[in-house]
Amino acid sequence: MLEKYKLSNFGLIRVATCSPEVRVADVSHNLEKVKEFTLKLAKENCSVILFPELYLSGHSCGDLFYQKLLLDKCNSALIELKNFTMQFGSKLTIIIGLPIANRGKLFNCAAIISNGIISGIVTKSYLCNTGEYYEERWFSSDKDKEANFVSIDGERIPFGADLIFNLSQIEVKFGVEICEDLWAVVPPSSYLAVRGAEIIFNLSASIEYLSKAGYRRELVKTQSARLFAAYIYCSSGASESTTDFVYSGHSIIAENGKILKESKRLHLDSDYQVADIDFELLKNHRQKNNTFGIAKSVVDFREIELDFSDVKVEEVLRYIRKHPFVPINNLQFNENCSEIFNLQKIALAKRLQHINCKNVVIGLSGGLDSTLALLVAYNTFKLLDLDVKGITCIQMPGFGTTDRTKNNAIHLGDLLGVTTREISIKEAVTLHFKDIGHKENQYDVTFENAQARERTQILMDVANQLNGIVIGTGDMSELALGWCTYNADQMSMYNVNAGVPKTLVKYLIEWYATSELNIDVQVILKDVCATPISPELLPLDKNGNLLQITEDSIGPYELHDFFLYNMIRNNYSPKKIFLFAKTVFTNIEHKFILDCFEIFYRRFFSSQFKRSAMPDGVKVGSISLSPRGDWRMPSDASANIWIKEVNEMVEYFEKQ
Numbered sequence: 001m002l003e004k005y006k007l008s009n010f011g012l013i014r015v016a017t018c019s020p021e022v023r024v025a026d027v028s029h030n031l032e033k034v035k036e037f038t039l040k041l042a043k044e045n046c047s048v049i050l051f052p053e054l055y056l057s058g059h060s061c062g063d064l065f066y067q068k069l070l071l072d073k074c075n076s077a078l079i080e081l082k083n084f085t086m087q088f089g090s091k092l093t094i095i096i097g098l099p100i101a102n103r104g105k106l107f108n109c110a111a112i113i114s115n116g117i118i119s120g121i122v123t124k125s126y127l128c129n130t131g132e133y134y135e136e137r138w139f140s141s142d143k144d145k146e147a148n149f150v151s152i153d154g155e156r157i158p159f160g161a162d163l164i165f166n167l168s169q170i171e172v173k174f175g176v177e178i179c180e181d182l183w184a185v186v187p188p189s190s191y192l193a194v195r196g197a198e199i200i201f202n203l204s205a206s207i208e209y210l211s212k213a214g215y216r217r218e219l220v221k222t223q224s225a226r227l228f229a230a231y232i233y234c235s236s237g238a239s240e241s242t243t244d245f246v247y248s249g250h251s252i253i254a255e256n257g258k259i260l261k262e263s264k265r266l267h268l269d270s271d272y273q274v275a276d277i278d279f280e281l282l283k284n285h286r287q288k289n290n291t292f293g294i295a296k297s298v299v300d301f302r303e304i305e306l307d308f309s310d311v312k313v314e315e316v317l318r319y320i321r322k323h324p325f326v327p328i329n330n331l332q333f334n335e336n337c338s339e340i341f342n343l344q345k346i347a348l349a350k351r352l353q354h355i356n357c358k359n360v361v362i363g364l365s366g367g368l369d370s371t372l373a374l375l376v377a378y379n380t381f382k383l384l385d386l387d388v389k390g391i392t393c394i395q396m397p398g399f400g401t402t403d404r405t406k407n408n409a410i411h412l413g414d415l416l417g418v419t420t421r422e423i424s425i426k427e428a429v430t431l432h433f434k435d436i437g438h439k440e441n442q443y444d445v446t447f448e449n450a451q452a453r454e455r456t457q458i459l460m461d462v463a464n465q466l467n468g469i470v471i472g473t474g475d476m477s478e479l480a481l482g483w484c485t486y487n488a489d490q491m492s493m494y495n496v497n498a499g500v501p502k503t504l505v506k507y508l509i510e511w512y513a514t515s516e517l518n519i520d521v522q523v524i525l526k527d528v529c530a531t532p533i534s535p536e537l538l539p540l541d542k543n544g545n546l547l548q549i550t551e552d553s554i555g556p557y558e559l560h561d562f563f564l565y566n567m568i569r570n571n572y573s574p575k576k577i578f579l580f581a582k583t584v585f586t587n588i589e590h591k592f593i594l595d596c597f598e599i600f601y602r603r604f605f606s607s608q609f610k611r612s613a614m615p616d617g618v619k620v621g622s623i624s625l626s627p628r629g630d631w632r633m634p635s636d637a638s639a640n641i642w643i644k645e646v647n648e649m650v651e652y653f654e655k656q
Contacts, residue, residue, distance in 0.1 A: 006310040007045075008170040010576045011280020013310075014317060015199070016046040017234035017251035019263070020270040024058035024241050027073040031056060034096060035084055037272060042092050044274055045311045049094045050201045052236040053179050054108060056098040059205035060241035065099055065106060065138040074098045078111055078118070079153045086116035090307035093119075095176060097203040102150045102159060105140040110176045110203050112165060112306075119165060120158040120304050121150055124178040125188050135180075148302075161188055164197055164301045167308040172279045174199040179206065182219060182233075193227035194297040198282045200229055205236040208248035213265060216250060225257030228285045228292060230277040238268050256282060260318055276318040284571040315583070322584040323558060324565040325501045325621060337511035340504070340620045341376065344496045347618035348380045348471070351494050358386055359468030363459050363489075364393035364413060364420075365536070366405030368505045369497055371412065371528045373473040375512055376496045378416050391418040392466060396458060398425045398451045400536040400548060408531070412524045421462075425454045448537040452488035459492075469493035472615055477502035477557055479614060479625050480564050481600070482607020483550065490610050498617025499624050501564065502533075502557040533557070554603070555596030559585065563600045568623050568631065574601070574645040594650045598643060605639035 007014055018041065020033035034051060041049050053059055056074045064070055078098060085094065093114035100109045100121060108124040123142040127135040142161040150159040161181075166173045175192030182189065182202055189200040200223075206216060216233075224231035230253070237249030248265040253275045261273040286292045327333040352360070360377055364370045374393060381388045393413040397406055413420035429450050433440055438447070459470045472492025474484050476499055484490040497505065506529050513525040538548040551557060559581070566577045574597065581593050612627045612635055624630040 004312045004314050005579070006312055007047075007276060007316075008308075008310040010579055011283075012276045012278055012316065012318075013048070013167075013170070013172060013199075014044075014046045014274065014276050014313070015048045015050070015230075015232055015253065016041045016044070016272055016274045017050050017232060017253060017261075017263070018270075018272040019052050019234055019237045019249045019251055020055075021239045021268070022052075022055060022058050022236060023239070025061050025064050025070060026058070027056055027070070027077050030058065031077040031080060033270070034081060034094070037270065038084070038088075038092070038094055041272060041274070042088055045313050046274060047092060047308070047310065048174070048199075048201070048232075049092070050203065050232050050234040051094065051096045052234050053097040053110075053203040053205040054099060055096055055203075055236065058240060059097075059236050059247070060243070063138075071099060071101055071106075075100070075152065078113075081111075082113050082116055082118050082153070085113050088115065090115045090309045091311055093306060093308075095201050095203065097178070097205075099139070100150060100152075103146040105144060105146070106138055107142070107145065108135065108139045108178060110178055110201075112163075112176065112304075115307055118152060118155065118157050119306055120163045121152075121160075122163055122176040122178070123159065123161050124181060125161045126180045126184040128180040128183075158302055158304060160302075162299060162301050164192060164195055164303050165306050166303050168305050169308045170279075170310070172199065172308075173197045173303075174201060176201045176203070178202065179204040182223060187223065188299075189223060189227060189229070189231070191297040191299040192301070193229050194292075194295045195299070195301050198229055198279045198286075199277060200224075200227065200231045202231065202233045204233060205240070205247060206250065207245040208250070208265065209245070213248065213250055217252060217259070217262070220252045221254050221257055221259055224254040228256055228282055228289065230255045230279070230282065232277075237271065253277075256285060274317055276316055278318070280572075280576070281570050316579065320580045320584050323503050323561070324569075325504045325561055326507055333507070334511065337508055340500070341379070341508060341512070343620045344376045344500075344618055345380045345383060348376060348494065348496050349383055351469075351616070352380065352384065352386075355469070357467075357469055359390045359392065359463075359466040360471050361392045361394065361459050361463040361466065361468055362471045363455055363473065364395055364409040365401075366395075366407070366409035366412075366528065367531065367536075368502070368509060368528060368533065369473040369475050369478075370409070371525065372500070372505050372509055373471050373496050374412065374416070374418070375509070377471055378418065388416065388418050390468070392462065392468070393418055393420050394459060394462060395420065395422045396425050396455045397422070398429065398455075398537065399539045400534070400546070402536060402540065402544065402546060404527075404531060405536065408524050408528055412521065412528075415518060415521050415524070423458055425451055425458070429454050443538055448535070449485045449488060451537050452485035452535075456488045456491060463493070471496060472617065473497055475500050475502050475505050476623070476625055477561055477564065479611055480607075481554060481560060481603040482610050483554065483603075484610060486610055486613075490614065492615050495615050495617035498614065498626065499620040501561045501621075501623075503561045504621075554599055555592075559588070559593065559596045560600050563597060564604075565623065567604075568625075574642055575649065578646075578649055590653050591650070594646055594653070598646050598650075601639050601642045601646060605637055605642075608633050608637065609635040 175197035327336040472495030
């Protein structure tokens with residue numbers, strides 16, 4: 001089912017850029033290189049292979065482009081290449097650059113070939129004729145063409161820049177533009193995308209000089225983001241002529257603003273890059289973006305059907321983020337954590353200013369979430385030049401409170417100089433059990449939730465006493481799973497953590513600790529991060545140890561956050577999320593992942609009523625579960641079709 005699978009069944013297609021060694025004007029050599037690497041990349045199950053601009057002839061031929069012999073050799077090579085592709089059937093398409101004459105004019109072209117058929121010839125729209133480039137000396141633009149077809153090997157081939165290629169079996173379309181087309185004010189790819197092309201291929205021969213690579217990289221990345229598309233860019237390498245300049249072989253595979261693969265530059269060897277494009281993700285983003293929906297193309301395109309059949313593979317060739325909410329590298333980590341923290345801080349500052357509030361109340365447990373909320377509140381008061389004594393942190397020990405969390409909460413509050421109070425809930429909850437006729441040793445949901453609601457009552461009433469507000473501490477992962485008590489820790493007057501998933505909370509506290517000058521504060525923050533996650537509602541064992549650890553009950557938060565991101569942000573099916581999960585969580589058994597997956601779906605759907613009544617809180621990332629913001633879902637929606645797909649996978653692995 002998933003051990004060996006067709007990529008297209010999961011909304012993926014494998015593409016490659018290939019920049020082989022080129023010999024200028026040696027068409028036979030270049031043709032053999034195309035064959036060599038096509039065979040190699042076919043074994044890697046690539047569906048589309050992109051070669052550089054004018055590769056069959058070499059880009060730097062200069063006035064040799066006038067030579068009929070060179071053009072005839074390129075034409076013969078194209079026919080030979082067409083016949084060569086028959087062995088791959090409809091499993092492989094190649095896109096190759098060459099010069100083609102038509103109606104007395106010479107064009108810089110890209111040939112699209114598969115299964116022994118030249119499906120189309122795309123012509124370059126924008127010729128570069130500035131600086132070191134003299135393309136107009138040899139070539140005509142697509143705008144100057146006299147015919148929409150060209151005759152090759154006795155066949156009438158669609159000819160022009162107005163071609164879109166449709167892999168109808170998987171409902172994926174791609175378009176082609178050539179080098180300078182991307183650098184134009186309005187690239188042809190913009191129109192191609194509006195007319196449905198999810199993937200853009202660019203054959204290029206960009207020369208290299210100081211700082212150009214960075215600009216080129218940003219151009220490709222930005223265009224892929226603007227178009228909600230994959231942008232595959234392949235450039236000629238350093239084996240081109242170096243009479244006056246160097247070609248670097250810079251190739252890039254980008255998808256919706258992210259670089260999936262990028263080649264090394266300035267090397268003499270052949271190079272190729274392979275990646276799996278997530279066309280399902282691109283379609284999802286386009287469907288959700290109304291600006292894409294209303295965009296119109298001023299160009300009429302001819303759509304060409306290509307046969308396509310996928311081969312079975314054993315692994316995904318794309319980077320999958322194991323912790324999608326957490327910044328990747330150190331530089332990005334520091335910048336993102338700082339920005340997230342500032343978003344929380346500014347959001348709270350605005351709310352306090354709006355209601356002219358100088359007092360806040362926080363239930364400080366010594367756990368991750370309440371610690372982050374305190375740090376946000378503390379820095380917000382500093383920003384507003386308010387006395388931090390206006391922050392009242394209440395530690396409310398109950399039947400399951402450990403000395404570790406209690407002491408961390410009290411000491412952290414004291415070190416920061418905020419107001420700290422300790423109010424035990426044991427006596428009040430015991431009396432409440434008596435009032436409602438609940439046995440004190442009956443450790444059920446009533447036993448747990450009564451404590452959570454007692455704590456919230458204390459926080460609300462103290463806030464009234466102080467003419468302040470209660471700061472909510474629950475994070476987005478808890479909201480997703482409903483791991484909060486309705487009208488207890490689910491409720492507050494403003495929640496600074498509502499947009500922060502659990503996996504990120506820990507990193508934010510660790511980041512804050514690195515900039516904290518007070519060593520004692522650092523020590524406490526690090527210990528908070530090392531403390532097992534627990535609501536601490538069940539009594540401790542005889543040695544004072546926890547009997548209740550959250551991740552033992554529902555599974556690791558890193559799994560649930562992975563599920564959450566890919567379900568909400570990417571709209572993936574359970575089968576696709578599981579494929580990605582088993583790819584990155586290699587240390588976790590498939591059965592355990594699926595068990596946690598079922599828990600996720602059951603809890604996510606059954607807990608919508610808690611999110612529908614959630615208090616105001618700030619969005620800090622690309623996902624929010626606020627019913628007033630990103631996520632609108634009826635509380636009685638059924639999870640059946642999602643759970644059924646998870647159970648089908650469970651049954652499959654039980655039979656293995």
